[in-house]
Amino acid sequence: VIESERRYVSRTLEGPGAGTEIWTTLAVEAPQRTGVRVEFQVPHVAAGAASRLGAGFRALYTRLWDEDEAMMRHREAMLATRPGAARTGTDAIELGPLDALRAKLPLRVTWGDRPFRIVELADGLHAHATVCPHWLGPLGDAPLEGDRVRCPWHGYRFDVRSGRRCDADSPLRLAPAPRVVVDAATRQVRLVAPD
Ligand code: FES
Numbered sequence: 001v002i003e004s005e006r007r008y009v010s011r012t013l014e015g016p017g018a019g020t021e022i023w024t025t026l027a028v029e030a031p032q033r034t035g036v037r038v039e040f041q042v043p044h045v046a047a048g049a050a051s052r053l054g055a056g057f058r059a060l061y062t063r064l065w066d067e068d069e070a071m072m073r074h075r076e077a078m079l080a081t082r083p084g085a086a087r088t089g090t091d092a093i094e095l096g097p098l099d100a101l102r103a104k105l106p107l108r109v110t111w112g113d114r115p116f117r118i119v120e121l122a123d124g125l126h127a128h129a130t131v132c133p134h135w136l137g138p139l140g141d142a143p144l145e146g147d148r149v150r151c152p153w154h155g156y157r158f159d160v161r162s163g164r165r166c167d168a169d170s171p172l173r174l175a176p177a178p179r180v181v182v183d184a185a186t187r188q189v190r191l192v193a194p195d
Pocket of ligand 1: 127135138156
């Protein structure tokens, strides 16, 4: 390994494929450009099966690499915009008549320069942050599981109402979201600051 290269080795220790090693070598080729070489060291491959196995590894690894790269690019973009709690003192936002809003749910909104999504639960409308507090994964299109939203990146689930992580005792929680208020008389909907 020369100075400008880094090699990472992952090994499968047990189960199917035990003994397989994946060598990933990264080499600096130019500023903002990295060469990537991946070698699959697979024991006990039957004669004649290597090229088919290699093609399978290549296809799988290319897909995983592309997915990881997309995640990292998204995260970098989110870091650049400094996601977090919305600005305090943000004015209320009028969202119009309840029936018209319902037809657009789930609805993404921006409040205090931060992205949120309005969804309807059994007890009414709620907003939740669309940036996962783990690695800044995207929650804007994440499916609801009852009152919870599941992050597509690592599967953490968060309670839409409280923002708390559901599956573990964890300090991670969604950024405070504005409240969605429906005027009982006019049926107009507004976003207002959290309590
Ligand atoms: S980014 Fe990891 S669970 Fe959301």
